[in-house]
Amino acid sequence: MKEKESVYLETTIVSYLTAWLSRDLIRAAHQQVTQEWWNNRRVDFVLFISEFVINEASAGDAEAAEERLEALDGLALLDVNLEVENLAKKLVASKALPAKAATDALHIAVAAVHGIDDLLSWNCKHIANAERQDAIEKVCEESGYECPKICTPEELLGGKNDME
Secondary structure, X not given: OOOOEEEEEOHHHHHHHHOOOOOOHHHHHHHHHHHHHHHHOHHHEEXXXXXXXXXXXXXXXXXXXXXXXXXXXXXXXXXXOHHHHHHHXXXXXXXXXXXXXXXXXXXXXXXXXXXXOEEEOOOOOOOOOHHHHHHHHHHHHHOOOOOOEEEXXXXXXXXXXXXX
C-alpha cells in the first residue's frame, strides 16, 4: 500500500478553519471548502506544521488563537534549521517572493527542505500563486530541493482514487 502524501499546513488553513463565517462571499466559500477538506480529506494525508504556523496562529484575539492552536494540537512539527533559513533567504533574494513576505518564504522553505509533498495555503498573493510558482520552483531546484506542490484545499478535495 502506498504511503500517504505529506501536507504542510500554512497558517491560513487553520485560520479559515476556525474563524467565524465571513460575510465576504469568497472568503466564506474558502472557509467552507477548508472545513470540508478538514472533515473529509485530512485523514488521507500526513499533516505537518512549523514553529511559524504556531507563532502566527498564536497572534491576535486570545480566544481565537486558542481555537487555532487546539486545531493544530498533535500535528507533527518540522524542524527549522539553517537550510530552511538559507532557502527562505534565496527565495526573497531572487525576488520569487517580496521582502515583506519573508515568513511566507519560510513556510515554503521548511516544506521544501523536509521533502513535503504538498503545501496547503489560502495565501494566493505570495504562496499559492501561479504567477510566482515557476520562480519558487526554480529557486528550490537550484538549491537542491524539490518544491512541494503548492495548492489550496479545494485542489485536494478529490482524491486520486476517487473515480465515481
